């Protein structure tokens with residue numbers, strides 16, 4: 001009989017949070033994964049070494065995630081990062097840390113929802129064909145950052161796919177914020193509404209027609225197939241990977 005591979009040893013950072021607790025349950029349900037550490041605010045990261053964690057999953061906050069990543073990379077622990085707030089400067093810093101630990105894999109994914117990733121890809125595909133595009137992102141009111149990481153990434157992907165397309169907009173007189181926040185030249189409008197989880201519309205417009213691509217995340221469980229895939233794959237992809245798309249073969 002073929003010998004079964006040992007389960008991947010997983011530590012969850014932010015384990016008491018909304019996403020972290022959902023990850024804890026998802027890891028416990030997978031026979032090929034073993035939950036070996038649950039860390040939240042005030043806990044010592046050395047528990048990752050004591051428990052011989054091979055992969056961490058981090059859903060915390062943008063202000064605490066970097067020291068955790070530095071610790072994990074320095075100790076050769078692969079990282080699956082859902083925490084948002086990774087700008088170009090942070091990604092540069094991560095790349096430098098990864099260079100010093102070349103066999104360690106780090107995945108930073110602004111969105112683990114497979115439908116959300118497809119939404120971003122489809123938006124990128126549509127981008128060169130329409131003169132107008134704006135993004136509306138809608139989330140629960142406990143979200144601390146705006147625009148969402150997904151909206152920022154979508155705008156960046158659209159920006160890369162449309163070169164020098166002039167967007168028609170005659171606005172000369174606007175109240176503060178009325179035209180949204182600009183990322184890659186694309187307005188993003190952020191709504192925070194009780195009862196919602198995570199939603200986004202990308203609205204394109206051209207001559208006499210519009211195209212709306214909408215994604216709705218109805219529960220935090222929607223992110224778990226992507227997180228589990230990330231845990232399984234991250235060790236096979238040394239260095240920094242941004243976005244789950246490559247692991248999905250997109």
Ligand SMILES: NC(=O)c1ccc[n+]([C@@H]2O[C@H](COP(=O)([O-])OP(=O)(O)OC[C@H]3O[C@@H](n4cnc5c(N)ncnc54)[C@H](O)[C@@H]3O)[C@@H](O)[C@H]2O)c1
Nearest residue numbers: 014016017018019040041059060064082083084110111112
């Ligand atoms: N990538 C995605 O698909 C995705 C999906 C949903 C949310 N998010 C992001 O995930 C992050 C967490 O979201 P949430 O809704 O679970 O937030 P949350 O506030 O419910 O959870 C954050 C947890 O981190 C803990 N924490 C704070 N400082 C810590 C530290 N130094 N060490 C360890 N733990 C610490 C908090 O105590 C809390 O339990 C946010 O950045 C959010 O934008 C990403």
